[in-house]
Amino acid sequence: xxxxxxxxxxxxxxxxxxxxxxxxxxxxxxxxxxxxxxxxxxxxxxxxxxxxxxxxxxxxxxxxxxxxxxxxxxxxxxxxxxxxxxxxxxxxxxxxxxxxxxxxxxxxxxxxxxxxxxxxxxxxxxxxxxxxxxxxxxxxxxxxxxxxxxxxxxxxxxxxxxxxxxxxxxxxxxxxxxxxxxxxxxxxxxxxxxxxxxxxxxxxxxxxxxxxxxxxxxxxxxxxxxxxxxxxxxxxxxxxxxxxxxxxxxxxxxxxxxxxxxxxxxxxxxxxxxxxxxxxxxxxxxxxxxxxxxxxxxxxxxxxxxxxxxxxxxxxxxxxxxxxxxxxxxxxxxxxxxxxxxxxxxxxxxxxxxxxxxxxxxxxxxxxxxxxxxxxxxxxxxxxxxxxxxxxxxxxxxxxxx
Amino acid sequence: xxxxxxxxxxxxxxxxxxxxxxxxxxxxxxxxxxxxxxxxxxxxxxxxxxxxxxxxxx
Ligand code: HEM
Ligand code: SF4
Numbered sequence: 001x002x003x004x005x006x007x008x009x010x011x012x013x014x015x016x017x018x019x020x021x022x023x024x025x026x027x028x029x030x031x032x033x034x035x036x037x038x039x040x041x042x043x044x045x046x047x048x049x050x051x052x053x054x055x056x057x058x059x060x061x062x063x064x065x066x067x068x069x070x071x072x073x074x075x076x077x078x079x080x081x082x083x084x085x086x087x088x089x090x091x092x093x094x095x096x097x098x099x100x101x102x103x104x105x106x107x108x109x110x111x112x113x114x115x116x117x118x119x120x121x122x123x124x125x126x127x128x129x130x131x132x133x134x135x136x137x138x139x140x141x142x143x144x145x146x147x148x149x150x151x152x153x154x155x156x157x158x159x160x161x162x163x164x165x166x167x168x169x170x171x172x173x174x175x176x177x178x179x180x181x182x183x184x185x186x187x188x189x190x191x192x193x194x195x196x197x198x199x200x201x202x203x204x205x206x207x208x209x210x211x212x213x214x215x216x217x218x219x220x221x222x223x224x225x226x227x228x229x230x231x232x233x234x235x236x237x238x239x240x241x242x243x244x245x246x247x248x249x250x251x252x253x254x255x256x257x258x259x260x261x262x263x264x265x266x267x268x269x270x271x272x273x274x275x276x277x278x279x280x281x282x283x284x285x286x287x288x289x290x291x292x293x294x295x296x297x298x299x300x301x302x303x304x305x306x307x308x309x310x311x312x313x314x315x316x317x318x319x320x321x322x323x324x325x326x327x328x329x330x331x332x333x334x335x336x337x338x339x340x341x342x343x344x345x346x347x348x349x350x351x352x353x354x355x356x357x358x359x360x361x362x363x364x365x366x367x368x369x370x371x372x373x374x375x376x377x378x379x380x381x382x383x384x385x386x387x388x389x390x391x392x393x394x395x396x397x398x399x400x401x402x
Numbered sequence: 403x404x405x406x407x408x409x410x411x412x413x414x415x416x417x418x419x420x421x422x423x424x425x426x427x428x429x430x431x432x433x434x435x436x437x438x439x440x441x442x443x444x445x446x447x448x449x450x451x452x453x454x455x456x457x458x459x460x
Contacts, residue, residue, distance in 0.1 A: 059452075107425070114426040115410060278414045282450075341411075342452045349453075352407040357426060 012036055015043045015051055017075060017292075017315070018183055023389030027332065030320035040306050046076045046183075049294070049313040050306060051320075055328075055344070057304060058321035061295065061314060062348040068295035068314055069098050070351060075294050075315055075391045076182050092240035093233055095293075095351060102350060104224050109237060109354055112160075112215065118358040121156055125362055128155050129369035137373060141380065144257035144370075145250075145398040152366055153249035156358070157241050162214045163202060170194070175246045180388045199238040203231065248291050249359045251394025252345075253366045255288035259334065260367065261379045261400050267371060269336055280336040281364050282343060287334050289319040289345035290393045318344045319393060377402035406455040415450045416443035428455070 008016050011033050016022060022029055033041045034053035041051040052058050061068050073096055091097070094105035111117060132151055136142040154168050154175075177184070177191025202216055210217045219234045260267055270276060297312040308314070322343050323331040346353035353359070379385065380399040388396050408427045412420040418440055421429045436444045436458070448456045 110408070110425040114424055115413070115422045116424070282411065282414060339446060340449045342450055344452055346409065349407065352409065352452075354408075354426075356408075357410060 012038050012041045013043070014045070015041050016045050017390050023393070024387045026319065026389060026393065027323060030317065030323065034320065034324060040304055042306070047313070049075070049315050050308060051315045051317055053317055053320040053324070055321040055324035055326060058316060058318060059344060059348050061303070062316060062351070065099065065350055067298050067301055069298050070096055070295060071098060072296040072313060073293050074182060075292055077313070091232075091236050092243060093236045094354070095240055095244060099350070105233070106350070106354060108219070108222055108224075108229070113354050113358055115357045118361055121159070121358065122361060122365060124159060125152065125156055125365045126369055128152060129366055130373070133370065133373050141399065141401045143397055144261065144400045145254040145395040148370070149250045149253035149257060149366065152253060152362055153246045156362060157245045160215055161202075161238060161241060162211060162216060167198075170198075171242055171246065175242055178243055179247050179391050182391065195239050195242060196235060199235050202238070203234055245355055245358070247392045249362050251290035251388065251392050252285060252288060252359065252363050254395040254398060255290065256284050256363060256367055257370070257400070258379070258385060258395050258398050259284065259288065260371075261377055261398070263334070264376070266334065266336060267375065270371065271375065276336055277364060277368075279338065279341070281360055282341050283334060283336055283338045285345040285360075285363070286322045286328070286341055286343035287332075288394070289322045289343065291345070292317050292319060292391055292393075293347065316347070318347060374402050405453045407453050409452050411450045411452065412447035412456055415447040416440065419444045420447055
């Protein structure tokens, strides 16, 4: 693809989150904006948006959900003719919901993701990681992103939704169509349509053949105030599980693998100290936070001196917040036993990631299983690593040798 | 725990002091005062809660 984009004049007034060097490494750009006289940048690109970069501002915006609404959460507006956040009336509750509905939309799925509830996926995730490693361990080389990270969350989600593993390729393609390649409007539309049609068929199947211990069956039977939940809600949750649970977690695992390939001292620290794991995972999630969300401004408001207008888009740059030196000492450094880590990789406030306990489990098991089998490894060529960015940041190809 | 949104970072910092209910929100596992040997961990939990939902009183 030839790049016809117009060069960025100033990050403060013309940033481009889909510019290739920004995709590969957005941190210097975030830092330049954060330390400028205007830490909330603006661009006219992609129909315009604001980009706050300081921790304090990002968290404050996340708490003000009445002004900064979730009716649009994508960093780039949807194709013409497609409603914001929805396809044929199907959204992605609770991420696209605002109060008051947000409360029950979220409440219904929380039990599925509580720490006790996700613990049952630990062994399955481990088996799955081992099976992936079996495929390449004798070769002495592997793509830690495409051969490993990419396959883990999609299979875990397929298990949760009770759909066959052989949908893996389609799921991956659809999710990338919706998130990573959102500037390709045709592909985005097609991907959304495929997701909804697929789950519509699943729902029809469960109505005829209800299953035990099955999320879709349970959702269909859930009642709120004496009434069965609408079918759009069930479809929306399935849609959300794909778009929120796959690309995000795979990007986090990929970045962690990329980091570990370059840091033998961190591999050693983890090998020698089991107690370090929980804080280490939080620290890696802080530094490599993959997800940026958006908000739509509800009414004209001045926020930190910025004149925001109703309908404006604000990017919730959690990755930028996580590297603010006002909040984190030596923010660009990975300190596996960091004492104070109020990171917001999973967001903040009412929309804060509902799947975080599952995500943490997957990242930990992926790294632990790899390190048990392949304790020493390195990048084949740092320059050949490729990245996705914009809404979700992580490596898409990351060749390592061992 | 009014502003708790279930980050579970408290339970990661101090598993002896904080647990989780069936929604993933924090519960306090200890009744009354925090034993001296757990105070450090409890303070760490306080300092790691992104919602500032934990306040340890003297
Ligand atoms: C490392 C992996 C992950 C990261 C970094 C991540 C990040 C986030 C972030 C930043 C939000 C907040 C959105 C906002 O403020 O608008 C969010 C929301 C959400 N995430 Fe995750 N996520 C991850 C994995 C998962 C997984 C595995 C699932 C479940 C399958 C999941 C389910 C959700 C749900 C349901 C919400 C919406 C909560 C609400 O709106 O109330 N996430 N996630
Ligand atoms: S860290 Fe804070 S928000 Fe998270 S579960 Fe604990 S008390 Fe709740």
